[in-house]
Amino acid sequence: MAMHRWLALILLIPIAACAESAPENCLEVILTGTQGGPPAVNGLAGAGTLVRYGTVENQCNDVLLQFDAGRGTTGRLSQLGVSPNDLDAVFLTHNHSDHTEGLIGLMQLRWHFMGGPLDLVCSEDVKAAGRTTSCRAFAEHIGDAFIMSGEIAQRVAENKKRHPDGPSGLVVLKEVGQTASDSKGEVVWSSGDVTVKAITTTHIAGSLAFRVDTPAGSVVIGGDAGNSKTTPPRDSSTSESVEALADGADILVHSAIHPVFAPGAGSKFPPPVYLRQSNAADLGAMAERAGIKHLVMTHLIPALDSPSHGPFVIPGGPLSQNDFVVPARESGFQGEIYVGRDLMSIRLQQ
Ligand SMILES: [Zn+2]
Ligand SMILES: [Zn+2]
Numbered sequence: 001m002a003m004h005r006w007l008a009l010i011l012l013i014p015i016a017a018c019a020e021s022a023p024e025n026c027l028e029v030i031l032t033g034t035q036g037g038p039p040a041v042n043g044l045a046g047a048g049t050l051v052r053y054g055t056v057e058n059q060c061n062d063v064l065l066q067f068d069a070g071r072g073t074t075g076r077l078s079q080l081g082v083s084p085n086d087l088d089a090v091f092l093t094h095n096h097s098d099h100t101e102g103l104i105g106l107m108q109l110r111w112h113f114m115g116g117p118l119d120l121v122c123s124e125d126v127k128a129a130g131r132t133t134s135c136r137a138f139a140e141h142i143g144d145a146f147i148m149s150g151e152i153a154q155r156v157a158e159n160k161k162r163h164p165d166g167p168s169g170l171v172v173l174k175e176v177g178q179t180a181s182d183s184k185g186e187v188v189w190s191s192g193d194v195t196v197k198a199i200t201t202t203h204i205a206g207s208l209a210f211r212v213d214t215p216a217g218s219v220v221i222g223g224d225a226g227n228s229k230t231t232p233p234r235d236s237s238t239s240e241s242v243e244a245l246a247d248g249a250d251i252l253v254h255s256a257i258h259p260v261f262a263p264g265a266g267s268k269f270p271p272p273v274y275l276r277q278s279n280a281a282d283l284g285a286m287a288e289r290a291g292i293k294h295l296v297m298t299h300l301i302p303a304l305d306s307p308s309h310g311p312f313v314i315p316g317g318p319l320s321q322n323d324f325v326v327p328a329r330e331s332g333f334q335g336e337i338y339v340g341r342d343l344m345s346i347r348l349q350q
Contacts, residue, residue: 039310046070073102085115093223123206217348222254255299266315284328298340
């Protein structure tokens with residue numbers, strides 16, 4: 001009998017330990033917009049990716065990070081049940097309006113409904129070619145049109161709990177240095193189990209890529225990064241620094257341009273604009289070298305199912321999803337390929 005009691009005790013220990021183990025965690029990556037560049041096409045929202053992490057029980061909703069916020073971001077977030085007040089931080093890959101213009105409406109809405117301060121992580125000011133690229137100035141002036149129209153003062157008079165400076169008063173700017181970037185990125189934001197690293201990239205002055213690491217998995221947001229050698233001949237159109245940052249990551253979300261817009265392929269698309277992006281073929285090869293499991297092409301130039309990209313007609317007509325998949329696959333990528341559609345999501349669970 002004594003031996004049977006021992007056996008029962010031994011069998012019970014793992015069951016009790018299992019019942020007390022930590023809840024499962026999840027990482028969810030959702031494309032809030034897939035439009036590439038300034039044109040408006042087929043109702044797509046501008047570039048943006050929501051990364052959320054948390055317990056499975058809480059639907060990964062413990063930490064919400066928005067990477068870029070193009071046109072229509074608040075509308076897409078509303079389809080996910082996410083309000084601007086819910087976000088913990090916003091990260092900007094660069095100061096191009098197709099990645100930032102939605103932040104104006106997002107911040108105005110957060111201010112209107114008295115959300116709290118919001119971390120904005122972006123590049124420090126960069127001077128290049130006699131011009132200054134300044135995320136700081138963008139943030140400081142984010143509510144200016146509403147201030148100048150008198151709306152901010154009118155609504156503050158209506159509700160004194162609103163920040164008197166308007167939406168810029170809620171921004172907590174966290175500038176990323178352009179000079180001290182480690183080859184694997186430097187930590188620029190963290191909360192609990194979530195760490196975000198940044199690395200400088202080549203596209204326009206002050207461009208960054210980000211990597212989010214969590215116990216449930218990791219994701220890299222490449223933005224519009226391209227190769228540091230901006231003109232051919234070169235080995236690849238992809239970014240060496242994104243490749244280093246993405247080493248061993250689960251998911252890579254990256255802007256993709258199709259070779260149909262390459263110089264000499266029959267479109268009138270400006271060659272310098274084509275050459276500062278990563279093309280779909282080279283992205284597949286780069287993702288394979290970095291050991292990525294899921295390659296998500298977004299910010300598609302040109303957009304799927306459209307005969308033109310702004311004023312630029314697509315030689316051969318509209319592109320399909322397969323037109324992006326084939327070059328990425330043929331360049332050697334073995335993992336899963338996703339061609340971005342607004343609200344497409346990937347979920348990883350611990
Ligand atoms: Zn862009
Ligand atoms: Zn850009």
